[in-house]
Amino acid sequence: MWKEPRRISSVARGNDMSKKPHDTPLLDQLKEGPWPSFVEGLKRLSSDEDKPYAGMMKDLLGQLEHSYENRMGYWKGGTVSVYGYGGGVIPRFSEVPDKFPESSEFHTLRIIPPAGLHYSTDLLRKMCDIWERHGSGLIALHGQSGDIMLQGCTSENVQKAFDELNEIGFDLGGAGPALRTSMNCVGHARCEQSCYDEVRTHRTIINGFLDEMHRPALPYKFKFKFSGCPNDCVNAIHRADFAVIGTWRDDIQVDQQEVQNYVAKVGRKYMIDVVITHCPTRALSLNDDDTLEIDNKSCVRCMHCINVMTKALSPGKDRGAMVLIGGKRSLKVGDFLGSVIVPFMKLETDEDFEKLKDFCETVIDFFAENALEHERIGETIDRIGLANFLEGIGVEVDPNMVNHPRTSSYARMDDWDQEVEKWRARKAEAASASEAAE
Amino acid sequence: MSEATQPRRPIESGVMDPFPYMHPLLKKNYGQWKWHDRLRPGVLHHVAHGGDEVWTVRAGTQRQMDLHTIRKLCDIADQCAEGHIRFTTRSNAEFMVSSEAQVAPLVEKLQDEGFPVGGTGASVSMISHTQGWLHCDIPGTDASGVVKSLMDELHKEFIQEKMPNRVRITTSCCQINCGGQGDIAINVQYTKPPKINHDLVGNVCERPAVIARCPVAAIRPAMVNGKPSLEVDEKKCVCCGACYPPCPPMQINGPESTKLAVWVGGKHSNARSKPTFHKLVVAGLPNNPPRWPEVTEVVTTILYAYKKNARHWERMGEWIERIGWPRFFELTGLPFTKHHIDDWRGARKTLNTSTHVYF
Numbered sequence: 001m002w003k004e005p006r007r008i009s010s011v012a013r014g015n016d017m018s019k020k021p022h023d024t025p026l027l028d029q030l031k032e033g034p035w036p037s038f039v040e041g042l043k044r045l046s047s048d049e050d051k052p053y054a055g056m057m058k059d060l061l062g063q064l065e066h067s068y069e070n071r072m073g074y075w076k077g078g079t080v081s082v083y084g085y086g087g088g089v090i091p092r093f094s095e096v097p098d099k100f101p102e103s104s105e106f107h108t109l110r111i112i113p114p115a116g117l118h119y120s121t122d123l124l125r126k127m128c129d130i131w132e133r134h135g136s137g138l139i140a141l142h143g144q145s146g147d148i149m150l151q152g153c154t155s156e157n158v159q160k161a162f163d164e165l166n167e168i169g170f171d172l173g174g175a176g177p178a179l180r181t182s183m184n185c186v187g188h189a190r191c192e193q194s195c196y197d198e199v200r201t202h203r204t205i206i207n208g209f210l211d212e213m214h215r216p217a218l219p220y221k222f223k224f225k226f227s228g229c230p231n232d233c234v235n236a237i238h239r240a241d242f243a244v245i246g247t248w249r250d251d252i253q254v255d256q257q258e259v260q261n262y263v264a265k266v267g268r269k270y271m272i273d274v275v276i277t278h279c280p281t282r283a284l285s286l287n288d289d290d291t292l293e294i295d296n297k298s299c300v301r302c303m304h305c306i307n308v309m310t311k312a313l314s315p316g317k318d319r320g321a322m323v324l325i326g327g328k329r330s331l332k333v334g335d336f337l338g339s340v341i342v343p344f345m346k347l348e349t350d351e352d353f354e355k356l357k358d359f360c361e362t363v364i365d366f367f368a369e370n371a372l373e374h375e376r377i378g379e380t381i382d383r384i385g386l387a388n389f390l391e392g393i394g395v396e397v398d399p400n401m402v403n404h405p406r407t408s409s410y411a412r413m414d415d416w417d418q419e420v421e422k423w424r425a426r427k428a429e430a431a432s433a434s435e436a437a438e
Numbered sequence: 439m440s441e442a443t444q445p446r447r448p449i450e451s452g453v454m455d456p457f458p459y460m461h462p463l464l465k466k467n468y469g470q471w472k473w474h475d476r477l478r479p480g481v482l483h484h485v486a487h488g489g490d491e492v493w494t495v496r497a498g499t500q501r502q503m504d505l506h507t508i509r510k511l512c513d514i515a516d517q518c519a520e521g522h523i524r525f526t527t528r529s530n531a532e533f534m535v536s537s538e539a540q541v542a543p544l545v546e547k548l549q550d551e552g553f554p555v556g557g558t559g560a561s562v563s564m565i566s567h568t569q570g571w572l573h574c575d576i577p578g579t580d581a582s583g584v585v586k587s588l589m590d591e592l593h594k595e596f597i598q599e600k601m602p603n604r605v606r607i608t609t610s611c612c613q614i615n616c617g618g619q620g621d622i623a624i625n626v627q628y629t630k631p632p633k634i635n636h637d638l639v640g641n642v643c644e645r646p647a648v649i650a651r652c653p654v655a656a657i658r659p660a661m662v663n664g665k666p667s668l669e670v671d672e673k674k675c676v677c678c679g680a681c682y683p684p685c686p687p688m689q690i691n692g693p694e695s696t697k698l699a700v701w702v703g704g705k706h707s708n709a710r711s712k713p714t715f716h717k718l719v720v721a722g723l724p725n726n727p728p729r730w731p732e733v734t735e736v737v738t739t740i741l742y743a744y745k746k747n748a749r750h751w752e753r754m755g756e757w758i759e760r761i762g763w764p765r766f767f768e769l770t771g772l773p774f775t776k777h778h779i780d781d782w783r784g785a786r787k788t789l790n791t792s793t794h795v796y797f
Contacts (some may be wrong), residue, residue, distance in 0.1 A: 026727060026728040029729060035589035038582045041506070045506075068583070070693060071696070075574065077575045083447070083448070115456045118522065123459050138504060144618065170454065190494070190534075197469060199457075232713070237708075238619050274751055302708050
């Protein structure tokens with residue numbers, strides 16, 4: 001049961017370096033088995049008697065064992081931050097500080113990793129050294145939003161730990177009603193299926209809106225995620241308010257010789273069962289000479305055939321990205337997947353990136369001004385309707401935004417002719433633009 | 439304020455530039471990769487347009503790592519790889535090397551140090567998990583312990599690629615579901631309305647915000663024992679726990695009432711079928727630390743039914759889509775109850791409005 005906050009003075013914490021460890025018979029059972037054990041790690045830290053965190057980790061193990069015994073959690077929130085920022089630290093105060101005084105303050109610092117989660121051992125070692133001096137020694141790589149989570153810091157040490165991390169290039173991530181830390185897939189760095197420069201896009205967007213991350217003032221959280229292709233390895237459609245996903249507009253690139261090699265290796269039946277018939281829009285056909293025919297106009301760029309035949313097939317050359325907005329989990333109206341808002345945009349020139357950044361700003365501003373408190377942007381769209389949202393952010397309708405047109409007749413359509421005119425005008429404009437380009 | 443006590447202003451640097459930390463071959467061939475294949479489970483081989491090749495060895499970690507584990511990974515990277523590590527979204531560590539000859543010693547070293555090599559292709563990768571009792575303020579269960587127990591059991595499916603397609607498992611310690619969607623998801627399911635400590639509500643909770651948080655409008659203001667508090671219409675309450683984070687005196691957890699549920703068929707990728715949400719299969723499983731054996735039993739039952747019956751490249755949800763839910767419940771031996779029928783917004787779209795049935 002929840003109790004009033006209780007602070008333990010640093011005097012009461014004591015400096016007894018040879019503090020006796022708590023018995024942890026339940027946790028000890030998680031030391032066994034072939035998978036790496038987090039309990040062994042916690043125990044190692046608790047027995048580092050010459051380190052400042054040994055006592056804290058003994059009590060942390062004690063509290064965790066207490067949870068395992070009673071099947072209840074014993075942390076509560078509070079307010080802890082670093083100078084100049086309003087978020088990024090997750091405060092945790094124990095509800096059982098009398099039993100486990102040294103881990104009574106066990107805050108997390110959410111730290112933004114290098115985009116794409118690339119590290120040199122030197123950088124990781126420096127981070128560990130700082131956390132050895134000021135924290136618990138416990139680090140999660142990585143949290144669900146993509147943060148390095150430095151778990152276990154006293155209120156007193158939060159600023160010290162952050163200052164040193166900040167000096168070697170790390171910044172604090174997002175928490176609360178704010179722009180959150182983002183993620184991109186490995187992408188351009190080591191994947192041939194990548195359709196845009198994920199690192200540049202990720203850093204351009206997030207670093208362009210750091211004020212929204214560090215000084216939380218949005219109605220609720222706002223998450224970006226960046227996946228290089230429709231395989232969506234960072235789960236952007238489900239998990240991001242704003243998903244940027246790579247795709248292409250022209251034809252799949254085919255190396256017919258490699259297609260034939262593949263068929264020769266796996267056999268025609270396997271090729272038909274596993275590649276041809278798995279195509280969701282029946283766009284594939286196997287020719288009599290074991291080459292592949294692709295109806296590219298019917299292709300929805302799902303990636304399946306490219307995933308299976310990595311040597312023979314690759315995404316087209318006219319690559320770019322699409323934007324889906326509104327993904328989120330249950331709270332409070334139910335689960336949403338992001339839905340298509342921008343079916344395609346190029347991401348190559350400085351102007352392209354500037355255009356995406358401006359668009360993000362428009363969407364964030366719309367969210368800030370129109371979402372209700374504690375409402376995700378997907379819920380706002382659900383509440384006001386997609387058409388109103390599009391009008392609010394200045395995006396024209398596109399049939400790629402829907403699975404199918406409306407099935408309900410209950411709508412007022414007396415401006416039908418004006419809307420048809422808009423569509424025709426846009427089509428004419430697009431036609432003359434493409435003529436001019438040729 | 440004197441010079442000495444002037445607080446340090448943060449350098450608002452944001453997302454770090456990864457290029458100084460990236461493996462040199464990845465940096466050199468950024469955006470220039472041509473194709474890839476896999477030498478063995480856990481080993482990727484990428485070839486660039488210019489002819490450069492890089493080998494990547496993937497190894498599982500416990501995610502919640504102590505300094506010594508991270509330093510050990512660094513030692514391995516310095517001794518057997520080329521000083522660089524990257525991580526996947528599922529907490530696997532990846533080591534890049536520039537020659538095939540370095541692969542076998544690296545694999546051996548990782549295995550000797552207790553890091554399983556695998557998690558690629560049609561394997562069961564590391565379970566994505568949340569904070570649980572270790573660090574969350576509202577958890578119904580632990581996360582690291584559930585994952586450790588399951589991965590001990592599924593270790594053999596991590597180090598080989600013998601599944602029909604990749605299997606992504608997630609866990610979440612409350613119904614907010616921070617763990618996200620998965621082929622198999624193990625999530626907390628509360629079974630009782632919150633127990634309210636009326637002495638504390640007035641001082642601790644912003645009551646209108648708590649009332650607004652309830653998805654079924656079951657919370658209303660009340661005076662209890664002369665103090666301003668909140669009450670819950672327990673007939674309306676769906677026991678979701680949404681009121682608990684903004685109002686800790688509305689305790690949603692109980693050692694017996696907090697249960698676990700298993701969901702299947704969530705998929706992030708757009709490959710073949712569109713992304714999907716996971717669907718309920720089993721609820722009412724006991725929250726049983728330290729190893730949650732009842733959960734493991736259900737998960738392995740589902741997993742091996744999928745392994746035995748699905749076609750190559752079918753994800754869990756796609757397999758069920760083909761064989762139908764009646765056959766899924768038959769093959770797994772799991773019961774179908776009234777609780778499997780959705781009654782939330784849009785539920786009608788989940789009903790079978792056709793003559794398509796399976797016998």
